[in-house]
Amino acid sequence: MTEDEARKRLKELAMEIRIADSQYYQDDAPILTDAEYDALRKENTALENEFPHLIRKDSPSRSVGAKPSGKFGKISHIVPMLSLDNAFTDKDVEDFTARIKRFLSLSEDTVLAFTAEPKIDGLSAALRYENGKLVSGATRGDGQTGEDVTANLRTVSNIPLVLSGSDWPITLEIRGEVYIDHQDFEAMNENQEAAGKDAYKNPRNAAAGSLRQIDPSVTANRPLKFFAYTWGDISAPLSETQMGAVNAMASWGFDTNPLMKVHQSPAEMIAHYHEIEEMRANLGYDIDGVVYKVNDLSLQERLGFVSRAPRWAIAHKFPAEKAITIVKDIEIQVGRTGSLTPVAKLEPITVGGVVVSNATLHNEDEIERLGVKPGDTVEIQRAGDVIPQVLRVTKDGQQPPFIYPVTCPVCSAPAMNDTDPKSGRVDVVKRCTNGLNCPAQAIESLIHFVSRRAYDIDGMGSKQIETFYEKGLVKEPADIFTLETRNKDIKLETWEGWGATSSENLFDAINARRSIAFDRFLYALGIRHIGQGNAGLLAKHYLNWDKFYNAIKSIDVIGGNEWAELMSIDGVGEGAASAIKSFFHSPDNQTIVDNLLTYVTVIDAEAPTSDSPVAGKTVVFTGKLERFSRDEAKAKAQALGAKVSGSVSAKTDILIAGPGAGSKLKKASELGIKTLTEDEWLNFIQS
Ligand code: IVH
Secondary structure (H helix, E strand, C coil), rough: CCHHHHHHHHHHHHHHHHHHHHHHHCCCCCCCCCHHHHHHHHHHHHHHHHHEEEEHCHHHHHHHHHCCCCCCCCECCCCCCCCCCCCCHHHHHHHHCCCCHCCCCCCCCCCEEEEEEECCCCEEEEEEEECCCCEEEECCCCCCEEEECHHHHHHCCCCEEEEECCCCCCCEEEEEEEEHHHHHHHHHHHHHCCCCCCCEEEEEEEEHHHHHHHHHHHHHHHHHEEEEEEEEEEECCCCCCCHHHHHHHHHCCCCCCCCCCCEECCCHHHHHHHHHHHHHHCCCCEEEEEEEEEEEHHHHHHHHHEEEECCCCEEECCCEEEEEEEEEEEEEECCCCCEEEEEEEEEEEEEEEEEEEEECCCCCCCCHHCCCCCCCCCEEEECCCCEEEEEEEECCCCCCCCCCCCCCCCCCCCEEECCCCCCCEEEEEEEEECHHHHHHHHHHHHHHHCCCCCCCCCCCCCHHHHHHHHCCCCHHHHHHHCCCCHHHHHHHHHHHCCCCCHHHHHCCCCCCCCCCHHHHHHHHCCCCCCCHHHHHHHHHHHHHHHHHHHHHCCCCCCCCCCHHHHHHHCCHHHHHHHHHHHHHHHHHHHHHHHHHHHCCCECCCCCCCCCCCCCCEEEEECCCCCCHHHHHHHHHHHHCCCEEECCCCCCCCCCEEEECCHHHHHHHHHHHHHEEEEEHHHHHCCC
16 A cells, blocks of 8 residues: 555545544443454554655543443552652752752762753643553552543643654653643643533642543543653663753654753753743743753663652742632641641632632641731732642731630640650640541541542542541541441441442442552551652561551550660651550550551561662661762662661671771670672672
8 A cells, every 4th residue: 555545545544534433331232343443553553654744633542442341440650659849949959959969979060961851730640651562551640559530631732642763762651740731721621611611720620630531532622732851761762961862752752851951050041941941921831930951861870769759850939829818717637647727718719720618727826927817818828739829918908906726626635745854845736636536637537548649448548537427437547347237237338429339339448448558558558747758668577567566566665676676767866756556555556557467468668679689678878978979878778678867776687887987896796797898899789
């Protein structure tokens, strides 16, 4: 077939398949038999494989003929999808570049190249290509596991289904941002309104809603676009530099951002930031800052990551948007850990395209500092996804002052300010003292328990938890796991808003979580100061739940062995350690955990699989290091599976001592611990 014939035939096929699809899906009256339909699709695929440059924007291979499945499968990210740390000021940017040089042990005047590019305000997606063909696509999800939205991503017009060129790695995962531009957004909202539906709040929400459509033919009609800016799992390096890698992506057919540039100094980076800021209103798509990345990929590799963000990149955010409105009332919300948070209920106002009707007032001191009362006119600001803040009172509403409660507004128990036992400092936050006996704390804890980064139970969100709690059906996490056996009395399928399918789906989702990873389990308990980062560190250290649980329960004195072990974990501070101890020493909490453990199994964390000689070993660095900064040495040891501790104890396996080592070296030799110089250590880890 000639190219012209192929072009013509592809056009016909696109039309025939589209008509067949719409008959099948929308009218439920197929004109073609399944075999005839499959033959058309096969012919289309064969022609596209032969003439990849002729693939049409509306190609049927961009929308799949699969029936909507009702929900998305999961895709686990081989390389986690991380977030970025933020910089707000020029000084933050200078600190960022200085921090990197320190980590790499480079002198302050070393010239280091960084890329700068717009931070697109959309949602990130990962596209997996095998042998140059798009095989799957996922959302970011919690960074470890995302949703399988392959069918939807295939419909995005500027996502190549087949890569151009031939120098791409066999396995190539491209990551970037899915977004909707301003012009398309307006048209889309006009259509929504014409159809009597609610308009989308902003392009980001519209893009998110469009990507998560159950029926890919709906997504196909949404004007989604994609900018490629990074990569995940790859079978070969893309380039030696960030800029080179992005240029390679462009050569394979991806849209990359035209404003990306390489700079040699913070001053240049900041100048570029201001240029982009000036262009912001006329770019035609939403951006919320500029991302800087170390250009040299071998340096990125050395820099690595801290918890959920790379050390080698930062997002320089644009200043927050501000507005003036009236405080109608001040409400006190009670959080998962009992904290009382005052919230200003506002006369709704649009700030940067989003309607704001609540702003946080943080705590009692903040109300006093602002002098804010119901009835006052205030200036508020909203920055990205951050909860809006009240900046100042602009006009006194002449109402009586707000009296801060001394009891919990939900359960009436006394609300108290904690005192730090060490410093004697009184915490600014008042907390309800009723623990999980307070309905607000119980409900918030349960909501946290089922949330995405914790148990991640599909179909169980804050609304469902509240209902189950109010009906007395779920009072503690264990109750979630007995819902199904109690359902002959509960009859969830007869409740308003529920049916046979949705209740079955819920029980399936619950049953799928009867075994759970150690770190998720720990995080789900909602202990103060134990976020995902600390939960991960603890799981990696103790590996086995029972071992951890028993060790913590047997902490008797601060300073004993179990306490020392907890405190020796690099990254776990004293606040987190005390919170863990006091949580697991409460008999009420123990009962809650033990009840839960009768229904769920906690999966051991993986022991470091690395075959490095230091995997699983506890190492301590002391004295001056000459080849690497202390931070890089620590990070390298951790990457090899070692545990880095700050103090020498009987559990220490290796002490790496540089010049000037003192008391730690002395203690190590008293305890007979293996001691290495920096060079010996380097030889050892390379062996
Ligand atoms: S790089 C390992 N570059 O911002 C770092 N991210 O706040 C990978 N984003 O999750 C991210 N524009 O969804 C990078 N030019 C850009 C970006 C960008 C938008 C998003 C991305 C990420 C989030 C972090």
